[in-house]
Each structure stands twice: as structure tokens, then as C-alpha cells.
Amino acid sequence: MKRQKRDRLERAQAREYQAGLNGRSNEVCPYQGVDARTNWLGGWRDAREEIQTGLYK
Template identity: 35%
Template sequence: MKRQKRNPNDRAFHKGYVAAVEGRNHDSCPHDAGSQHQEWVNGWRQGRQDYWSGFGRAALAQRMANM
């Protein structure tokens, strides 16, 4: 069986979350506009919030694995 592709919006959210956890800037979004840009920004905000809330590396890794 072929593996289904991930939803592009879910993938953009995950990539934004990872970017925030790694400390990258908000301006590093690879999407210019549209729903993927918005999802990337939402993921970035969630990742930054988790980082500031004091999630440790283990908690962040577990959270990213569940996305």
C-alpha cells in the first residue's frame, strides 16, 4: 500500500513549531501567503509559547512527535 501524503497545512504547522523551538525568527517562513503561511505562523507561535513556558527538551520532543 502507498503511504498517504500528509496534509500540507499540518506539515506547515509542524515546520513552524520546529522553527520556533530551534530559535529561528518569525521572518524565516518559507511561504509568502495563503493558508500554509498562516498555519506556519500558528505553529511558530505555539512553539514559541511552549518554549517560553519552560518545556524541557524531552517534553518538546514528545509534543512534536504527537503532532
């Protein structure tokens, strides 16, 4: 059975989530498209919120 690739927008959000956890700036977004950039920044915001609430140090 073939594995199905995740959606590009989902990957963008997951990558920025990890970048946000690692303390990277949201200004270094590698995506030019509006949808991918929106998801990328959404992942960054989610990670920063979790850091602020104390889920990660």
C-alpha cells in the first residue's frame, strides 16, 4: 500500500511549529504563496502560545 503524502499546507504549518519551538523568528518564512505563508505563520503562533502557557521550556 502506498503512503500518501501530507498536504503542502499541513507540512508548512508543522515546519514552522518546530521552528517556533526552537525560538526562530517568524520573519524567515520561506513560502511565497499566501496560503502556505498563512499556515506557516499559524504554526509559529501555535508554538509560541504553547511555550507561553508552559507546555514547553
